[in-house]
Amino acid sequence: MKKVILTLAIFAMAALGAKAQDSVFSYTHQGTTLYYIVDSTGDATVVAPLYPNLHYNADSTVIETWWGYSKPQGAVTVPDSVPFLGTNHAVTKVGNSAFRRCDSVTAITLPATVATLGRHCFRQCTRLASINIPQGVTSIGNSAFSDCIGLTSVTIPNSVTSIDEWAFCWCYSLTSVTIHEGVTEIPYCCFYYDSLLTEVNLPTSLVTIGKYSFAKCKSLQTLTFPNGLSVIDKNAFDYCTSLHSITLPSSLNTLGIAAFGYCEALEQISIPGGVGTISEWAFNNCHSLQSVTLGEGVETIGYAAFRECGSLTSINYPSSLRVIDGHAFQYDTLLATPLNLPEGFQTIGSVAFGDCNGILSISLPGSMDSISSYVFFGCKGVQTVTLAEGIRKIGNETFYGCDHLRHIDLPATLEEVGEEAFAWCAALDTLLFPPNTHRLGYGALAKCENLKVLQLPEGLEKVDSLLLYSTGIETLVVPPHVTRIEYAAFADCQYLHKLQMPATVTYLGDSLFVDGTPLDTLVLGSEVPPSLGNVVFQHYNTLLIVPCGSAAAYRSHSVWGRFANIEENCNGIDDLEVMGYRLWVMDGRIVVEGAEGETVNVYDITGRLTQTFKHSSNQAIHNGVYLVKVGDRPAKKVVIIK
DSSP states (O other): OHHHHHHHHHHHHHHHHHHGGGOOEEEEETTEEEEEEEOTTSOEEEEOTTTTOOEEOTTSOOEESSTTSOOOOEEEEOOSEEEETTEEEEEEEEOTTTTTTOTTEEEEEOOTTOOEEOTTTTTTOTTOOEEEOOBTBOEEOTTTTTTOTTOOEEEEOTTOOEEOTTTTTTOTTOOEEEEOTTOOEEOTTTTTTOTTOOEEEOOTTOOEEOTTTTTTOTTOOEEEOOTTOOEEOTTTTTTOTTOOEEEOOTTOOEEOTTTTTTOTTOOEEEEOTTOOEEOTTTTTTOTTOOEEEEOTTOOEEOTTTTTTOTTOOEEOOOTTOOEEOTTTTTTOTTOOSOEEOOTTOOEEOTTTTTTOTTOOEEEEOTTOOEEOTTTTTTOTTOOEEEEOTTOOEEOTTTTTTOTTOOEEEOOTTOOEEOTTTTTTOTTOOEEEOOTTOOEEOTTTTTTOTTOOEEEOOTTOOEEOTTTTTTOOOSEEEOOTTOOEEOTTTTTTOTTOOEEEEOTTOOEEOTTTTOSSOOOOEEEEOOSSOOEEOSSOOSOOOSEEEEETTOHHHHHTSTTGGGOSOEEEEOSSOOOEEETTEEEEEETTEEEEESOTTOOEEEEETTSOEEEEESSBOSSOOOSEEEEEEETTSOOEEEEEOO
């Protein structure tokens, strides 16, 4: 008889194994009826009565797993085993959606036999205030406790090695979380929008804090990261608006996009050198952030990384730094640390320091090939700028609106200056372009109202439109290779009284001297009258000084002939204001003004030194071609004809 019973039992278990996943049965324990299946291993899983099916309401937005069944209520205890076909089966798993939307359950007690909490298993249990996650649970599924808005605290035991995405998101009443050793990753959106969460204890085993994992935890104030943590991923603490104190461990090597964006209470941050790149938007809108310390090893500050950190006053720039990306510090109006970037630095992105009004001085290394457009747009506090040898290009509007900028050192390597690069630099009084600069963009010096000394580069081929719009220049010499003066280049230059152009200029553009340019003297180097655009002059009372023997050609021209005062220059040289000094010939002697204390050397065409003097030559100089060198400035060619 015993053999027959045993055979039947074995047969029953074989049948059970074949259909175990479809065999949903109920069992009542301590007054609560729950539903189970037994899998092929003989272990039981708590499931919803509709398992494996789900019920959708009419508009397909609400999922019900207990449709038509009485949901459990109050405090629920899950037994450690359940009987099925005469055999007790250990309960090892809470299945997917098992208690989903059981909104009258207030507490769950799980047995020590449970090892797995499935997907959505307690999701939307809105009155669930407490749950024990027993030692022995190894994994917590996707959205397992999502929307448990009554849950106040969670302790995750050290047996847990895996927590899935969204596990505790939208738990609006959750105030404390303790995660014991074993967990290496807090995944995507795990505690997202737990707006009352104030205390989080992280395990030393933790390696990765995933994307959005604590985003919008608006009550979280302090956090201690374990040594060994290597990744804080994208938006991990985005909008943690009460977070004011954190210490990043030296083990950290990845700081993701917007990792601490809008952490409005954060006051200071020290970023270890292992973080080679501070990702874009990393600390964007951290309005209380006052100081930033970057460790040696940090190479890149990403796009908008510290944008709109309105309280930021200090930051260091380590020798390892190579890139500051666009908008990185835009609107950090109190940032006062001198911008002294290390040799080896390569790139500053567009608007990186836009409207950083607290910066007073800027020094950029020669390892930079160019300065991008708008980098220092509106930096009203900047007073001095030093650009090292090696920099070739200044972009469009790079220093636009730096209205306290008084002094800038330009490197001999400079080749291009973009459109409106120094526009509205109202305090700039001296600007000496090096000889190799061949392009000054449209309006490069527009509205530099106090500019008194300007040396245009010898390599310049064209004076572009509005170059000197409304400046304080009184006397200007156009360099010897310029062939065209473009539209309105000297319009509204309210103090420009004397202008000298070389023989190479063949065209003067439209509206060149309109809108209040009070030109008294125009010195032309071309024997052939340059061609003219439309309405070049508003009046014709300016004195024209033309090359010896060419006055007749100018008087016979249909426009140039309107000038009543045309004189020929037969001395070979007229007033030249170059390199910050004036150079002219008087009574056959060379005179220098504005270079007090500097030695003047005069060389003949063979390179032989003919005179050395201060201020003015001691003897008359003979007809010929000479090179005049003042101090260590570039020599200027002078032709003497008497």
